[in-house]
Amino acid sequence: MKPDITIIPERPAVELGPVRCFSSRQKAQIFKRAKGFCDLCRSKIFGRWVAGHVLAHSIGGRTVIDNGRVECLKCAGQTHIDDTMTAAKARRLAGMTGQTARRARNGSKMKSRGFDKSLKKKFSGEVERK
Numbered sequence: 313m314k315p316d317i318t319i320i321p322e323r324p325a326v327e328l329g330p331v332r333c334f335s336s337r338q339k340a341q342i343f344k345r346a347k348g349f350c351d352l353c354r355s356k357i358f359g360r361w362v363a364g365h366v367l368a369h370s371i372g373g374r375t376v377i378d379n380g381r382v383e384c385l386k387c388a389g390q391t392h393i394d395d396t397m398t399a400a401k402a403r404r405l406a407g408m409t410g411q412t413a414r415r416a417r418n419g420s421k422m423k424s425r426g427f428d429k430s431l432k433k434k435f436s437g438e439v440e441r442k
């Protein structure tokens with residue numbers, strides 16, 4: 313079923329910066345500032361590394377040199393796990409994602425079929441119609 317895009321909020325709960333990735337020039341300056349070390353575990357970078365956000369982009373962190381840091385590949389995978397979970401919860405509570413939003417989009421309701429109240433069970437175990 314195709315979701316009705318008219319009821320999806322126009323803006324996310326957090327206003328995200330327009331740019332997510334650091335430019336080559338920004339990366340060079342971030343690396344120079346870190347003097348070639350991982351900003352998280354302080355190990356020397358010999359090969360590949362990642363320019364990461366100090367304040368995660370998903371929760372409104374800007375892609376500027378001051379908010380950038382050098383992350384070795386070992387550290388890069390472990391950052392912002394809590395932030396990502398917080399952002400996901402914020403989206404859920406804002407009604408953008410999750411079961412409640414999905415049900416609102418689809419118009420479906422979770423409803424119990426209930427009990428058959430036309431029957432009555434006696435103490436003896438005998439069932440009779442009301």
Ligand SMILES: [Zn+2]
Pocket residue numbers: 350351352353354355383384385386387388
């Ligand atoms: Zn590291």
